[in-house]
Amino acid sequence: MEQDTIKIVKRTVGLLLLLAAAAGIGGALLWYFGSPWAASAAQKDIQAYVQLSYPGQELEIGKARYDLSTHGYQALVQDPVQEDAFFTVSVKDGQVLADSYEADVNQMGNTIRRLEQAYTEQVQKRLEELELPAPLTPVVRLDESSATLVQLGMAFSQKGPLHYHLMLEGTQFSPTLDTAAQLLGQVYAQMETAEYDFASYGVQLEKDGSAIAVAQVLPAQIKGGNLARILQLALEGDGENGVYISVRAPQEPPEESERER
Numbered sequence: 001m002e003q004d005t006i007k008i009v010k011r012t013v014g015l016l017l018l019l020a021a022a023a024g025i026g027g028a029l030l031w032y033f034g035s036p037w038a039a040s041a042a043q044k045d046i047q048a049y050v051q052l053s054y055p056g057q058e059l060e061i062g063k064a065r066y067d068l069s070t071h072g073y074q075a076l077v078q079d080p081v082q083e084d085a086f087f088t089v090s091v092k093d094g095q096v097l098a099d100s101y102e103a104d105v106n107q108m109g110n111t112i113r114r115l116e117q118a119y120t121e122q123v124q125k126r127l128e129e130l131e132l133p134a135p136l137t138p139v140v141r142l143d144e145s146s147a148t149l150v151q152l153g154m155a156f157s158q159k160g161p162l163h164y165h166l167m168l169e170g171t172q173f174s175p176t177l178d179t180a181a182q183l184l185g186q187v188y189a190q191m192e193t194a195e196y197d198f199a200s201y202g203v204q205l206e207k208d209g210s211a212i213a214v215a216q217v218l219p220a221q222i223k224g225g226n227l228a229r230i231l232q233l234a235l236e237g238d239g240e241n242g243v244y245i246s247v248r249a250p251q252e253p254p255e256e257s258e259r260e261r
Contacts, residue, residue, distance in 0.1 A: 039064050042073035045091045050077055053099070064091075072097055083153040084110040108150040116140050118156040119164055119196075126194050130186060134172035136203075141165050143199050158196050166191070167215065168203040175205035175212040177235065177245075181228040184214070188222040202244075209250030216244045 043064040050059055062076035072092030079085035087104040090097040103109045123138040142150070143163040150162070168187060173179050180203050188201060201222060202215035214231060221230050221241065234243035 039066065039073055041094075042091050043075065045094055045096075046073075046075045046077075046089050049089060049091070049096055049099075054101075070097055074098075077101075084108075084114060085152060086110060105152065108147065108152060111150050111152055111154055112142050112147065115150070115154065115156050115162070116142055116164070119158060122158065122194075123166065123191070123196065126190050126196070127187065130190055132183075132186070134170060136173075136183065136187070137169040139167045139169060140198075141167070163197075163199045165200045166198040166202070168201075170203070170205050171207060173205045173207065175207055175210045175247075177212070177214075177231045178228060179205060180212055180214045181231055184217060184222050184227060188219065192219075209248075211246075211248040213246040214243065216242050218242070 043061075046064055047061055050061055058080065059077050060080050062078075064073040064075045066072075067074050067090060070090060070092060072090055074088050074090040077087055077089055085105055087099065087101040087110075089099050100109075117140075119140040120138050123140060127136055127138060141164065143165060146162040146164075166187075168183065170183070173183065183203055183205075184201050191198065198219065200215070201217045201219070202213070204213045205211065217227070217230075221227060221243070224230075230241050230243060231245060234241055234245045235247065
């Protein structure tokens with residue numbers, strides 16, 4: 001009889017441990033992936049919020065999806081007709097966490113990003129024609145002064161009234177002033193041939209722990225043929241030419257005595 005009681009106790013304890021483990025796994029899954037019940041409730045919360053905040057607008061609301069960073073849910077809301085008129089709404093436990101309408105639509109964030117990406121792709125094609133010894137990644141950014149000229153759904157044109165800046169990034173070039181000056185000269189010539197007009201140029205090079213960043217270089221400074229000297233003066237602290245330079249040397253290995261510690 002005593003042995004039977006012990007077996008029952010062991011089985012009960014084992015069952016409780018299994019239930020606890022299952023509950024822990026279930027809790028972890030809910031933590032990382034959410035639940036269909038919470039998603040359904042979030043969908044209703046987002047729909048109610050959009051109807052209340054944007055009455056009269058024919059907006060389509062996407063499926064609410066779990067956001068691990070906030071442990072809430074977010075959905076894409078978009079105008080099916082107007083290009084770039086889309087934004088996200090995030091909710092958690094019935095409360096609205098964020099609404100990106102102001103930044104993405106009112107302040108033309110979606111349009112600006114699309115225009116920048118379109119120009120970046122155009123520049124990338126021109127860089128491939130240069131057949132450089134290593135790849136350069138272009139990043140095009142709209143000048144802040146042009147933001148007020150952007151209209152929702154505005155078509156991309158490199159010859160329009162907007163001003164852009166071009167930054168080049170490379171990880172296989174020697175990060176020196178001479179290399180930076182040479183690359184900027186080559187890329188500027190290619191952009192000029194393509195009739196791409198940038199308000200300023202820059203380049204960031206990093207290799208083997210060393211890095212150099214050059215920014216705010218004007219087209220006239222490149223075209224003048226004396227860019228290497230201009231960069232050297234900027235490195236020495238001459239701020240009159242407006243060029244920004246940052247240099248990072250590789251970290252030296254610790255001395256033997258420090259390693260022994």
